[in-house]
Amino acid sequence: MKTFEYHKPSSLDDAAKLLAQADAVALAGGMTLLPVMKQRLNSPSVVVDLAALEDLRGIRENESKGVVLGAMTTHAEVAGDALVREKLPALAELAAGIGDAQVRNRGTVGGSLANNDPAADYPAALLALNGSVHTNKREIAADDFFAGLFATALEEGEIIRHLHFPIPEKAGYKKFPQPASLYALVGVFAAKTNGGVRVAVTGAGSEGVFRVPELEEALGKDFSPESVPEKLSDGVEEKLLNDIHGSPQYRAALITALLRSP
Numbered sequence: 466m467k468t469f470e471y472h473k474p475s476s477l478d479d480a481a482k483l484l485a486q487a488d489a490v491a492l493a494g495g496m497t498l499l500p501v502m503k504q505r506l507n508s509p510s511v512v513v514d515l516a517a518l519e520d521l522r523g524i525r526e527n528e529s530k531g532v533v534l535g536a537m538t539t540h541a542e543v544a545g546d547a548l549v550r551e552k553l554p555a556l557a558e559l560a561a562g563i564g565d566a567q568v569r570n571r572g573t574v575g576g577s578l579a580n581n582d583p584a585a586d587y588p589a590a591l592l593a594l595n596g597s598v599h600t601n602k603r604e605i606a607a608d609d610f611f612a613g614l615f616a617t618a619l620e621e622g623e624i625i626r627h628l629h630f631p632i633p634e635k636a637g638y639k640k641f642p643q644p645a646s647l648y649a650l651v652g653v654f655a656a657k658t659n660g661g662v663r664v665a666v667t668g669a670g671s672e673g674v675f676r677v678p679e680l681e682e683a684l685g686k687d688f689s690p691e692s693v694p695e696k697l698s699d700g701v702e703e704k705l706l707n708d709i710h711g712s713p714q715y716r717a718a719l720i721t722a723l724l725r726s727p
Contacts, residue, residue, distance in 0.1 A: 469509055684724075
């Protein structure tokens with residue numbers, strides 16, 4: 466691991482200034498950053514630890530009747546929170562299925578979304594629920610936030626403060642985990658919202674999380690497993706990964722199987 470400067474700022478402004486430096490990275494839970502630094506896949510000159518920023522923590526319901534998660538809220542906190550379990554049980558179940566107990570107690574919602582791993586769970590929830598990312602500079606809609614593998618709309622010095630998840634009429638998340646990592650080989654989040662049905666897939670896409678309009682149309686007519694087509698179009702399969710874990714055809718079959726399962 467290469468030598469680097471370590472900072473633990475006590476204010477959001479100080480953190481933003483430090484992160485505006487060239488080759489600086491933010492440290493949240495460290496579940497992704499620390500392993501890749503050990504493997505020398507990422508060698509930042511400056512590491513900015515966000516652990517002391519208490520205003521990035523917490524869970525609450527806001528005036529628009531959505532659930533707000535502070536960026537530094539851990540997966541375990543999301544999974545066990547009474548408000549989330551009441552208002553958004555699909556999100557609580559998603560969080561409870563991330564990694565193992567150590568990962569759930571260290572990993573954070575904001576860190577997961579900022580990293581945008583193509584097999585992470587939260588991107589599917591944010592996209593399917595039509596949520597938004599609130600930073601120290603602006604609000605970013607879920608449809609505008611994800612920009613490909615490990616890429617987002619975040620700019621230098623921009624820090625996620627909290628995430629807003631609207632409360633849907635109905636929602637559910639299911640994934641087929643890769644046995645070794647417990648990341649999603651395929652994960653599907655479906656939500657019936659005031660604006661219609663949205664379906665987001667993680668783990669399977671060659672460019673990361675994505676929506677599936679043909680599934681949204683089918684479920685928009687009848688939000689039930691019986692409405693899910695047995696086979697997806699070739700256009701969807703063209704977006705899917707082809708690797709040692711599965712072919713595009715296999716992943717496409719998993720998407721529909723997960724949605725059709727009770």
